[in-house]
Amino acid sequence: MTTERRFACLAEDLSPGAAMTVPGDPPIAVYRTEAGDFHATADTCTHEKWSLGSDSDLEGCEVTCPLHMARFDIRTGEALCFPATVALRTYGIEIDDGKVFVLG
């Protein structure tokens, strides 16, 4: 079994505290925490359809979906509060020569 490696961005192009969407099937959200760590989850909020990579608030390792304020832990995908009850799928990250890849 091979692991798909999808190019996300250059590490320097994602500011600390920001997120982005890697298009594809499925789309994946990549986050960079204020501490400088990269994490990746499914892009679509598990409550309804909302792109977390395009529009969300990242604080520490918690991302808030602005549509109904569900929060998730981006390290584990765990849904931390109502109205989300289903975890986000998480993906591995690989940094290679200043480039960020998601592993699916």
Ligand code: FES
């Ligand atoms: S769509 Fe994200 S909280 Fe409702």
